[in-house]
Amino acid sequence: MNKLNLSVIPGDGIGKEVVPLTLNVLDTLASVHGGVKFEYEKYPWSCEYYLEHGEMMPKDGMAKLHQSDAIYLGAVGNPQLVPDHISLWGLLIKIRRECEQVVNIRPAQYIKGVKSPLAEPNDFDFVVVRENSEGEYSEVGGRIHSGDDEIAIQNAVFTRKASERTIRYAFDLAVKRSGKVTSATKSNGIVHSMPFWDQVFKEVGTEYPNINIESNHIDALCAFLVSKPHHFDVIVASNLFGDILTDLGAAVMGSIGIAPAANINLNGNYPSMFEPVHGSAPDIIGQGIANPIGQLWTAKMMMDHLGLEELGSLLFKAIKETIGEGIKTKDLGGLSTTEEVIDYINAKILT
Amino acid sequence: MNKLNLSVIPGDGIGKEVVPLTLNVLDTLASVHGGVKFEYEKYPWSCEYYLEHGEMMPKDGMAKLHQSDAIYLGAVGNPQLVPDHISLWGLLIKIRRECEQVVNIRPAQYIKGVKSPLAEPNDFDFVVVRENSEGEYSEVGGRIHSGDDEIAIQNAVFTRKASERTIRYAFDLAVKRSGKVTSATKSNGIVHSMPFWDQVFKEVGTEYPNINIESNHIDALCAFLVSKPHHFDVIVASNLFGDILTDLGAAVMGSIGIAPAANINLNGNYPSMFEPVHGSAPDIIGQGIANPIGQLWTAKMMMDHLGLEELGSLLFKAIKETIGEGIKTKDLGGLSTTEEVIDYINAKILT
Numbered sequence: 001m002n003k004l005n006l007s008v009i010p011g012d013g014i015g016k017e018v019v020p021l022t023l024n025v026l027d028t029l030a031s032v033h034g035g036v037k038f039e040y041e042k043y044p045w046s047c048e049y050y051l052e053h054g055e056m057m058p059k060d061g062m063a064k065l066h067q068s069d070a071i072y073l074g075a076v077g078n079p080q081l082v083p084d085h086i087s088l089w090g091l092l093i094k095i096r097r098e099c100e101q102v103v104n105i106r107p108a109q110y111i112k113g114v115k116s117p118l119a120e121p122n123d124f125d126f127v128v129v130r131e132n133s134e135g136e137y138s139e140v141g142g143r144i145h146s147g148d149d150e151i152a153i154q155n156a157v158f159t160r161k162a163s164e165r166t167i168r169y170a171f172d173l174a175v176k177r178s179g180k181v182t183s184a185t186k187s188n189g190i191v192h193s194m195p196f197w198d199q200v201f202k203e204v205g206t207e208y209p210n211i212n213i214e215s216n217h218i219d220a221l222c223a224f225l226v227s228k229p230h231h232f233d234v235i236v237a238s239n240l241f242g243d244i245l246t247d248l249g250a251a252v253m254g255s256i257g258i259a260p261a262a263n264i265n266l267n268g269n270y271p272s273m274f275e276p277v278h279g280s281a282p283d284i285i286g287q288g289i290a291n292p293i294g295q296l297w298t299a300k301m302m303m304d305h306l307g308l309e310e311l312g313s314l315l316f317k318a319i320k321e322t323i324g325e326g327i328k329t330k331d332l333g334g335l336s337t338t339e340e341v342i343d344y345i346n347a348k349i350l351t
Numbered sequence: 352m353n354k355l356n357l358s359v360i361p362g363d364g365i366g367k368e369v370v371p372l373t374l375n376v377l378d379t380l381a382s383v384h385g386g387v388k389f390e391y392e393k394y395p396w397s398c399e400y401y402l403e404h405g406e407m408m409p410k411d412g413m414a415k416l417h418q419s420d421a422i423y424l425g426a427v428g429n430p431q432l433v434p435d436h437i438s439l440w441g442l443l444i445k446i447r448r449e450c451e452q453v454v455n456i457r458p459a460q461y462i463k464g465v466k467s468p469l470a471e472p473n474d475f476d477f478v479v480v481r482e483n484s485e486g487e488y489s490e491v492g493g494r495i496h497s498g499d500d501e502i503a504i505q506n507a508v509f510t511r512k513a514s515e516r517t518i519r520y521a522f523d524l525a526v527k528r529s530g531k532v533t534s535a536t537k538s539n540g541i542v543h544s545m546p547f548w549d550q551v552f553k554e555v556g557t558e559y560p561n562i563n564i565e566s567n568h569i570d571a572l573c574a575f576l577v578s579k580p581h582h583f584d585v586i587v588a589s590n591l592f593g594d595i596l597t598d599l600g601a602a603v604m605g606s607i608g609i610a611p612a613a614n615i616n617l618n619g620n621y622p623s624m625f626e627p628v629h630g631s632a633p634d635i636i637g638q639g640i641a642n643p644i645g646q647l648w649t650a651k652m653m654m655d656h657l658g659l660e661e662l663g664s665l666l667f668k669a670i671k672e673t674i675g676e677g678i679k680t681k682d683l684g685g686l687s688t689t690e691e692v693i694d695y696i697n698a699k700i701l702t
């Protein structure tokens with residue numbers, strides 16, 4: 001029996017509602033497989049934990065995570081309780097960085113039964129490969145002067161190492177997909193980091209002569225995700241641009257509630273982390289209507305990552321069929337509760 | 352007779368095709384008014400000009416612009432000829448900064464006859480107030496080390512002065528509109544500039560107790576522009592975020608070809624500049640199919656700015672009726688040429 005140790009962090013808000021329920025689905029998948037078992041180490045790290053302990057996770061928390069095979073996260077943050085920069089930099093971004101999850105992979109595709117806000121969503125299917133360790137998200141910077149003269153300076157730090165590995169990941173992915181990579185840039189307005197990014201993109205591109213490459217400014221690219229999402233296959237982007245493009249991808253799919261993300265450690269020295277793109281949604285807590293699809297699609301990515309692709313495919317098939325059969329939450333125009341959707345998917349996997 | 356001196360810079364690509372033709376419309380408006388005359392000072396500053404002269408505009412160019420009542424610009428940039436950072440920072444961004452056009456106003460609204468990619472575009476009508484002088488667009492930064500160790504550092508500079516005047520402009524505009532301001536932030540990921548921006552937003556907000564305020568992270572806000580554009584009225588954003596939101600606004604309207612922009616000098620010491628949001632579109636040059644609506648809507652904003660609101664309204668009415676009657680270019684699903692659209696609008700104004 002292959003025992004896989006999963007660190008489970010439900011986090012805040014709907015994360016706490018959805019994550020525990022989806023563990024049943026993981027167990028079902030394991031039982032279907034027969035040769036694998038998931039063991040869960042559950043951690044209550046969250047904004048509430050912070051209010052009690054003055055930190056988002058205990059000092060030895062990271063060491064515990066490091067021992068697991070993967071981290072399964074719900075959602076982090078609840079600005080009503082704890083300012084975002086504390087909760088996120090103390091948990092989500094901290095794990096991404098200290099577990100060296102240097103790329104963030106976020107697929108978006110047209111799913112039958114999910115009503116896209118687009119009039120003609122046209123079967124799009126793209127993946128955003130997002131730099132996940134540096135860039136515009138940086139603690140380097142500060143303020144000077146006060147009152148009317150106050151100035152805030154924010155540094156964005158782009159290393160060749162991080163840019164290159166992200167871009168290379170995108171090209172490698174494109175080799176396995178349709179052979180096209182689009183780079184998000186803004187070198188016409190942002191004149192130090194973005195021309196550097198463009199240069200690395202071009203250089204790595206020469207190693208992949210069979211891959212089609214294009215570069216779009218982030219403003220135009222956002223517009224294109226709305227006007228022609230089917231045009232794209234692999235999109236590679238900096239931390240901030242990847243963040244923006246993936247929320248937009250989720251919007252174009254029809255709901256932020258279904259979008260998944262995988263924070264990948266490329267060296268295998270620490271675990272990767274799997275989290276939905278959505279936040280903790282404090283506004284719908286306790287109603288039982290949170291959409292579990294983002295969390296489950298995330299679990300599918302975790303299966304694939306753990307080498308259990310057949311379980312990943314099984315889960316994804318069950319997800320799509322369930323939505324296709326109209327079993328879906330309110331945000332997708334359905335009437336089902338979180339639990340009903342999960343139960344249905346569970347049952348599908350077993351048949 | 353009130354003589355108004357306009358600096359006209361067609362710029363590159365379709366700017367050169369569209370701008371000259373739209374001057375007829377300005378003349379028509381003046382003739383209808385009776386008491387005003389537009390005098391044009393035309394400048395050929397463009398990428399081609401650069402290839403000939405080694406600079407995007409002559410040394411005394413800025414001084415010439417300073418003398419005019421407004422600047423009417425087509426489009427700048429053609430990366431095939433001149434790298435963007437040279438053409439844009441040598442002309443477009445240079446004028447924005449040296450004429451102290453510190454805010455950039457960009458409306459987006461549902462226009463009948465323009466097919467939005469959204470299934471239910473729902474009569475949205477919002478304005479993005481964009482900081483136009485600093486922020487993420489900054490020449491501060493550079494590189495260190497080379498090869499595998501190379502690092503690029505990009506500074507974003509946010510001053511209280513610039514943030515505050517932009518935010519105040521947005522609040523003042525909201526007073527005249529529906530009384531709601533949404534601020535674009537990303538303080539959960541970008542921990543120096545964005546919390547500063549949020550703080551200024553909150554502080555200025557306290558001076559407007561009757562205005563409804565909300566703050567959305569840029570990723571969520573982009574998603575909302577797709578899922579519920581009608582929710583928004585005035586959106587205030589930093590330079591980069593404003594850039595992204597306005598291209599997205601144009602996409603949601605149905606074409607980047609119709610979106611206008613006004614770069615406003617708040618002190619009246621230098622002229623303001625009016626330019627469409629679209630670029631020079633080198634791919635459709637010479638076909639006579641460029642959409643002139645962005646340029647003309649921009650001209651409407653120029654009329655309003657020059658105190659000729661009745662002409663602005665007349666022009667906007669003519670624009671909307673023309674589109675409504677199906678006289679539109681290819682990008683809007685029509686069959687008309689640039690010239691036919693302009694002629695039709697001209698005729699409308701005269702009737």
Ligand SMILES: CC(C)[C@H](C(=O)O)[C@@H](O)C(=O)O
Nearest residue numbers: 188189219428439443594628
């Ligand atoms: C061309 C570019 C520098 C410019 C900008 O980002 O400001 C353009 O996209 C715009 O929005 O006017």
Ligand SMILES: CC(C)[C@H](C(=O)O)[C@@H](O)C(=O)O
Nearest residue numbers: 077088092243277539540570
């Ligand atoms: C919560 C926030 C810091 C985070 C990010 O921007 O990375 C989120 O938006 C995401 O995309 O995972």
